[in-house]
Amino acid sequence: MADDGKRIVTETAARILADLADPQTINKSTNGAWKDPLWHALSDAGLPLAWIPERLGGSGASLAEGFAILGVAGRFALAVPLAETLCAGWLLARAGIEAPATPMTLAPARPYDRISVDADGRLSGRVIGVPFAQDSQHIAMLADRGREHLIALVETRDCRLSESRNLAGDAANVVTFERVKPLRIAPAPNGFDLTSLLLMASTVRSVETAGALEAILSLSVAYANERVAFERPIGKFQAVQQNLARLAGEVAAALAVAGSAADTIAQADAFDEAVFLEAASAKIRTAEAAAEGSAIAHQVFGAIGFTQEHVLHRFTLRMLSWRDDFGSESYWAAELGKRVACRGADEFWPLVASR
Amino acid sequence: MTAHLYFDPIRLPPECDTLRAEVRAFLADEIAASTFDPHQPGDGDAHNRGFSRRVGAKGWIGMTWPKRYGGHERSQLERYVVTEEFRVANAPSHLHFVADRQSGPILLKYAPEHIKNDILPRICRGELCFSIGMSEPGSGSDLFAAKTKAGKTAGGWRINGSKIWTTSAQIADYMLALFRTSPPTRENRRHGLTQFLVDMKAPGIKVNPIYQMTGKPGFNEVVFDDAFVPDDHVMGEIDGAWKQATSELAHERSGPERFLDTFYVLLELIRALGPEPDLRGAEGLGRLVAQLHTLRRMSVSVAGMLQAGKEPVVEGSIVKDLGTVWEQKLPGRVRDLAAFLEPEIMNRATLEDQLAFATTIAPKLTIQGGTTEILRGIIARGLGLR
Numbered sequence: 001m002a003d004d005g006k007r008i009v010t011e012t013a014a015r016i017l018a019d020l021a022d023p024q025t026i027n028k029s030t031n032g033a034w035k036d037p038l039w040h041a042l043s044d045a046g047l048p049l050a051w052i053p054e055r056l057g058g059s060g061a062s063l064a065e066g067f068a069i070l071g072v073a074g075r076f077a078l079a080v081p082l083a084e085t086l087c088a089g090w091l092l093a094r095a096g097i098e099a100p101a102t103p104m105t106l107a108p109a110r111p112y113d114r115i116s117v118d119a120d121g122r123l124s125g126r127v128i129g130v131p132f133a134q135d136s137q138h139i140a141m142l143a144d145r146g147r148e149h150l151i152a153l154v155e156t157r158d159c160r161l162s163e164s165r166n167l168a169g170d171a172a173n174v175v176t177f178e179r180v181k182p183l184r185i186a187p188a189p190n191g192f193d194l195t196s197l198l199l200m201a202s203t204v205r206s207v208e209t210a211g212a213l214e215a216i217l218s219l220s221v222a223y224a225n226e227r228v229a230f231e232r233p234i235g236k237f238q239a240v241q242q243n244l245a246r247l248a249g250e251v252a253a254a255l256a257v258a259g260s261a262a263d264t265i266a267q268a269d270a271f272d273e274a275v276f277l278e279a280a281s282a283k284i285r286t287a288e289a290a291a292e293g294s295a296i297a298h299q300v301f302g303a304i305g306f307t308q309e310h311v312l313h314r315f316t317l318r319m320l321s322w323r324d325d326f327g328s329e330s331y332w333a334a335e336l337g338k339r340v341a342c343r344g345a346d347e348f349w350p351l352v353a354s355r
Numbered sequence: 356m357t358a359h360l361y362f363d364p365i366r367l368p369p370e371c372d373t374l375r376a377e378v379r380a381f382l383a384d385e386i387a388a389s390t391f392d393p394h395q396p397g398d399g400d401a402h403n404r405g406f407s408r409r410v411g412a413k414g415w416i417g418m419t420w421p422k423r424y425g426g427h428e429r430s431q432l433e434r435y436v437v438t439e440e441f442r443v444a445n446a447p448s449h450l451h452f453v454a455d456r457q458s459g460p461i462l463l464k465y466a467p468e469h470i471k472n473d474i475l476p477r478i479c480r481g482e483l484c485f486s487i488g489m490s491e492p493g494s495g496s497d498l499f500a501a502k503t504k505a506g507k508t509a510g511g512w513r514i515n516g517s518k519i520w521t522t523s524a525q526i527a528d529y530m531l532a533l534f535r536t537s538p539p540t541r542e543n544r545r546h547g548l549t550q551f552l553v554d555m556k557a558p559g560i561k562v563n564p565i566y567q568m569t570g571k572p573g574f575n576e577v578v579f580d581d582a583f584v585p586d587d588h589v590m591g592e593i594d595g596a597w598k599q600a601t602s603e604l605a606h607e608r609s610g611p612e613r614f615l616d617t618f619y620v621l622l623e624l625i626r627a628l629g630p631e632p633d634l635r636g637a638e639g640l641g642r643l644v645a646q647l648h649t650l651r652r653m654s655v656s657v658a659g660m661l662q663a664g665k666e667p668v669v670e671g672s673i674v675k676d677l678g679t680v681w682e683q684k685l686p687g688r689v690r691d692l693a694a695f696l697e698p699e700i701m702n703r704a705t706l707e708d709q710l711a712f713a714t715t716i717a718p719k720l721t722i723q724g725g726t727t728e729i730l731r732g733i734i735a736r737g738l739g740l741r
Contacts, residue, residue: 221738235740245731248738252673256362257649263364281645333641334634340644341632345625349443
C-alpha cells in the first residue's frame with residue numbers, strides 16, 4: 001500500500017519534470033518561460049500541497065510520499081519552490097492553518113534568525129537566505145512570543161525583500177518583517193520549536209541533495225564512457241574509474257543517510273533524539289557528499305563541465321548552496337557533537353545502535 | 356545506463372532488541388570475569404578458545420545456518436547485532452569469526468554432506484578456527500596469479516608451494532585455500548584454480564610466523580611440502596574457483612567489522628572532551644558521529660538486502676571502501692581533536708595508548724580482504740565502466 005503510493009507519486013513527479021523541467025532545456029532558456037507551465041502541471045497533480053491534509057486544502061499525501069517527490073526533484077535540480085511549498089504547507093498544518101494554493105516558502109531558514117510576535121500579533125524581524133522568497137506569494141513561519149512558539153502565514157508582498165541569490169542563481173532573499181500583520185497565526189504544537197522546523201527542512205534538503213548526486217553520477221558515467229582521449233573512452237582509465245567509484249561512494253552515503261532520515265521523520269511521533277541524530281547526520285553527510293561529489297564530477301567533465309551551456313552546474317551549484325539552508329553542516333555538527341558529549345561515552349553506542 | 360544504487364532504510368526488527376540485551380549481558384559477565392578488557396583493543400584480535408566455546412554455547416556462531424548442521428536459522432540482521440556488539444566491546448572473537456563469516460558459508464555451499472555434518476557443528480560450537488589461503492609471495496590482490504600447485508594423485512591431491520600473510524594459520528584447524536590445478540588458458544587467465552579444504556594437521560604443512568609492524572605476530576607463511584588433501588576436500592568445481600568468488604563478497608565486505616575496527620578511539624575522545632566540549636571539539640565530534648551513523652545505516656541496509664535474498668555486490672563493496680577509509684582516518688581525526696585538551700584530563704594515558712595502537716594498525720585496514728583499489732575496480736565495473 002505505502003509503497004504503491006510512493007511509486008505513483010514518484011512516477012507522476014518524474015513524468016512532469018521530464019516533460020517540463022528538463023535541465024538541458026531550462027539551462028538554454030533565457031527568459032524563465034518554463035516556470036509557469038511547470039508550476040501549473042505540478043499544482044494540477046497536487047504535488048506542492050502534498051503535505052497538507054485534505055481538510056486543510058491539500059492533497060494529503062504521506063510524509064514518505066512527499067520525500068519521494070523531493071528525491072525526484074533533486075534528480076532534476078528543480079529550480080521552483082516545490083520543496084519550500086511542501087515544507088511551508090507541512091508547517092502550517094502543524095497549527096491547523098489552511099494553506100493557500102500558491103507558491104510558498106518558509107522562514108527562518110537559518111538557525112540564528114528569529115521572528116518575533118508583538119502583543120498585538122504583528123510580526124517583526126529580519127531573516128536571511130529565505131529560498132525563493134521573491135517567487136513565492138506567501139511565507140509560512142515559526143515566530144516567537146516570549147517563550148511561546150507560533151506558526152504564521154503572511155503575504156510576501158507585506159514584507160520587505162532584498163534582492164539576493166544563491167550560488168545557483170535561485171532567489172535567496174533577506175526578508176524583513178516590520179510589524180507585518182499575518183493572514184493567520186496559531187500556536188505551534190507542544191514541543192515544536194525552531195530546531196524541529198530546521199530538522200524537517202534540513203531533511204528535505206538532504207533528500208534533494210541525494211537526488212542531485214544520483215543525477216551527476218549518471219551524467220559523469222555516461223560522459224566517461226563516451227568521451228575519447230588518448231584513443232580510449234576516458235572511463236577506461238583506472239584513474240578516472242577510481243574517481244567515479246569514489247563519487248559512487250558519496251552518492252551511496254547520501255542516499256542511505258537521507259533515506260534513513262526521511263524514513264525516521266515519516267515514522268516519528270515527535271522530534272526526539274532519534275530524529276535529531278538522523279536528520280542532523282543526514283544534513284552533515286549529504287553536504288560533505290555534495291562538496292566531494294561536485295568536485296569529482298567537474299574533474300570528470302573537464303572544461304566543458306565548467307561552461308554555462310553545460311547542465312552540470314545546475315546540479316553542483318545548487319547542491320553546494322543547499323548546504324547553507326536550514327543549518328549548515330558545521331552548525332549541525334556542533335549541535336550533534338554537543339549532544340553526544342553531554343550524553344557521555346557510555347551512552348554513545350546505544351544511541352547509534354538504536355537506529 | 357548507470358547501475359542504480361539502493362540502500363533501503365531497513366530497521367532491525369524487534370527481536371534484535373532482545374538479542375542485543377542478551378549479548379550485552381553476556382559480554383558484561385565475561386568482562387567481569389576478566390576474560391578480556393574492553394579498553395584493550397588488541398584483545399579483539401586475540402584467540403580465546405574458552406570464550407569462543409561459550410559464544411558457541413549461546414548459539415551465536417553459525418546463527419543463520421540450517422539447524423541440521425548445528426546452526427540456528429536466525430536472520431542476517433540478528434547475526435549483525437551480535438557482530439557489532441562484539442566489535443564495540445573489543446571481544447576476542449577472532450578464533451571463530453572467520454569460520455562464522457566466510458568459511459562456513461563456503462562449506463555449506465560446496466562441501467559434501469559428510470564433511471558438512473562433521474565440521475559445521477564444530478564451528479557452531481566455537482571449537483574450530485579457520486584461515487584463508489589466498490595470497491602468495493608472488494600474488495596478492497592478483498588472486499588468479501596463484502602458483503601453489505595441487506597435483507592429482509591416487510585418492511586426492513598433493514600440494515606444493517606456499518601461502519603468505521595468512522592470519523591465524525598458527526592455530527587454525529582448517530584452511531580454505533586456492534591452489535592451481537591447471538595452467539590458465541589463453542582465453543581465461545582466471546581458469547585453473549580450485550578451492551580446497553585443508554586439514555592443518557596434515558603432514559607436510561609448516562607454519563612460520565611473520566611479525567607485523569605492531570610488534571605482534573599475526574601473519575604467517577604456510578609452506579606445503581607434498582601435503583595430501585583427499586578428493587572429497589575439493590570445494591566446488593575443479594579449475595573453476597573463479598566462478599565461485601563473487602557471490603560471497605557482499606557478505607564479507609559490508610559487515611560492522613568494516614568500519615568499527617578503530618571505534619574505541621572515538622569513545623575515548625568523547626570521554627576526553629567531557630560533557631561540555633569547546634566548539635572545535637563539538638563540531639569535529641559531530642561530523643564523526645554523522646559519518647559513523649551513515650556507515651552503519653548503509654551496512655545495516657546491505658544486511659537487510661542480503662536477508663531478503665538480494666545480491667548487493669556493488670553496495671557491499673562501497674560499504675567496505677567508505678568504511679575502511681573512515682576507520683583508517685579516524686585515529687588521525689581523534690588525534691587532531693584531542694590536540695588542545697588539558698594535559699591532566701582523566702583518560703589521557705588510555706587515549707594515548709589507544710591512539711598509538713589504532714595508528715599502527717590503521718594501514719592494514721584498507722588492504723585486508725580486498726584493497727581499496729580492487730574495491731573501486733569492482734564498483735567501477737558495477738557502474739558500467741569496464
